[in-house]
Amino acid sequence: MADTQSLLVAEGLGRDFGELKALDSLDLDLSGGQAVALIGHNGSGKTTALSMLAGRLEPSRGTVRVAGVDINRHGGSATVRAVLSFIPDTPALYPDLTVADHLDLIGLAHGLDDVDERTGTLLGALGLADRSHLLPRELSRGMRQKTQLACGLLRPYEVLLLDEPVSGLDPPSRHALHMLLKQIKSEGALVVFSTHDLEFARDLADQIVVLRDGQVLVAGTYDDVSGSGHARELGLG
């Protein structure tokens, strides 16, 4: 039975695509102030897992509860929407709105009082301050990814899910994101992210879940994982 303080609970979570078991069975019981990394090779089930945790993908089996609410039964509920922010790996931005417009939209929609201040901080930290007047099509892939990150981080949340947040980012932006997520974690939010960047995972995550072919291969701290028999295969050895 999950702890009542748990923010995100997954029990026997799995998803099939036809014959393919994209994710077999994932169990998580996570509370605020934690950072969890999902790592694994391409096709290991990281994005499938995150999409189900975010309620974007219906599981073939198992359940996900966010702040005590079963998101597959009440995925559109105000409670889930209020506490969960998911930042996918593919930027989903409005083609007719500038970077600044996106942040205005989110600030207004979520009723943020200090939207200008927070927007300024995020744009500065992610190196977008001088690009805030640009449309998504005028931005590079990395800049679009940063805009998406800024949007996802601006809104209020208790659970932050990020799918490959550092892919396409340059080293300074990667460092800036690392610092932001560290601060978010210290403020009590739960951060779950997938990545291929083992260094990023090591520096940020309290717990690492290694997936292979939809199976949980090993889970634990970085030391647990790097000390496991799969370290060489994962590039940790």
Place this chain on the structure above:
Amino acid sequence: MSTERQIRAFVRRQRREHDSRRLSDRLIDIYTWMLGAVVASVVLSGLVDGGIAPHPQVFMDTIAWLPVVLLVAMWAVLRFGTWQGPVLFSEPELQWVVSSPLDRRTLILAKLKRATVIAIGVGVVGGIAVAIGAAAMAHHNVLLLFVVATLSLSLISAMSTALAWHIERSKSWSRVIEVGTPVMVAAVGVVSVLVMNSRTTAAAWSGPWGWATAPIGAAAGASVGGWVIVTALFLVSTVAAVMSAAATAQMISDEELWRRSEARSSASAALFFGNVRAATTIARRQRARGHMRGRTLRMVRLGNPWLTIPARDLLTLRRNQRLLVVSGGFVAVAFVSGVAAATRPALLVGVFVGLYAAASRLMEPIRLESDRTDAHRMLPWPWGTILVLHCAVPTVALTVLVWIGLSVVGITGLAPSAATVLLAVLAPFVASALVLSAGVAASRSGFPVEMLISGTQQSSFMLVLWMITGPMLALIALGIAAGTVLPHLGEGIGQSTFTAVLFLTMATAAFGAWLWNRKPKPE
């Protein structure tokens, strides 16, 4: 043979060799063309024999409007030059041929020549049309008219092509054409006034569109002062335009060629799937070259989170004022039809079409939302709620446009004041029903591609159903409301107005409920 020619001949040969069309496909193509030609010939010979208006003056009156037609056609070609133009390479051509050490000027000149030949072909078709018109309307000198019209129209087509090339290669000229639409509209107005007042000579001197008409008018027997000088001017300017295009053949950047090629691929793909809106968006984006108006405008902070979507839609309208102008135009069409319907009731159709088209244009924000269904997830509301919120600003905008129209017809006395007041009361209810029915249509993303490709009878039926859903919903709502009010314009108007309002509100609520319960299609 030069290397460039060898390369082009090689590509042509390879394409021919790999053309997968079977002989039967080719025969069907030939049969279709021949059938079309036979049908056209029968129709045209019928016109010539029967004489649709066997009076030479009708022909003269018709060709008097040629300067206006040519001005609009020329403008269309120049506008085409702002995003496509006569020199278009495919992406593989740019990647592998244009980027090679081959002489770029030769490659571009080949494209320019091809475009000019096509333009001359269009001129010849125009010449044939003029000759057929002359024969049908019993005008003399058919052969002379054919020769002169063919030459004139071929020359103006070639000149337009040459000018379109200059626009294609020059960002600044392109920008001039892009922002010059009001000037063109004014020019069309001025030339139309000249034509209407039989100022044939002035129209002939007004510009290349008039220069091209002068020899045709003279050949037809019209009195065109100084037509020889005008014709000489026309010849010299056409030769100059074509020569300057040839002389500047290499003066275009790779970036420009790539942008146009990509725009063409995207627009063609969109048109292949019947997505005209996407194709026009691509064209507009290419023409704008990043010049988005009102970029510095910010979203109005309306205080309540629920007003965020209306604030966002207000921003879209402020930046894209063309939407309001076009919608205003449609509302004007509705009012003109409404006034004319007093004597010809069939024109009431124009009222419906104009109002629905205006509502549909104003629903652009909901289409933008439906283009990126995944983006809504950063907002705190479900998809259906967002769709309904998107209807607020268009409803207000359409109501205001209708009120403006009513004020105009009220002040000018084109409609009785009692009817104007009644319609002003009904306007918000009519607008909301129209906007939400247009919203139902706009909130669906494109027609399912798999249905489009399958090409079955069922898919054709579904496509028709898909296209008429919005207008049909609006027609039902407005039809019943109009049927309630119109018979009681004298006595019992209060009761019937109340019934109409009640029905329009119910229709709006039903459309809104449908939108509210929509789920986003998976990305």
